[in-house]
Amino acid sequence: MRALTANRLADGEVVFWSAGQWVERFAEAQLFQDGDPEAEAAEAHGKNQPTVVVEPYLIDLMEAEGIWAPVSYRERIRALGPTNLAHGKQEEGGAFVEALLATQGAARSSGRVNLIKRK
Template structure:
């Protein structure tokens, strides 16, 4: 029996800035997790990941990160992804600086 697929977003780091980015429904890349496309189907997610892996001229290390649906879009399912989506907790740097994350 195959494992149940966990809803996921496609995420990577931007080649130039290193910042965390997410694949959006219009095939673009956003720095805001809430703009990401949430995949609930394993095949669609794998296909999107494969496309991301082909974009090595702008991305580093794409992978599928577990997420769940929230009122404002996808939310992280694990605390590591929550830190990636928000930035460090000791300074308001990264996405917090850019005003990109909600409290």
């Protein structure tokens, strides 16, 4: 599974693609099967929004604690907000945040690696 992520240009907030719009919560992100042409189309659409988001790319996901979570540690940090527990999305808590925090592994997301290679 994969999800599309970027940073909103107006304020730098991490955002995720969901049914034609950008949302702030990873829990609301649209999930794509590997190789799904709709994922590539969403990524291309995001790249055609240079005044809305910066550097949209697909991230790899794994199932953990009954939810889909980013494979890479970097992407889990982005999904959770700042690492300071008293701020951002982590402060909200809940089962989804707890599951993301409990996810293990530090593999790189192939989407980010491909983005780096293209530069």
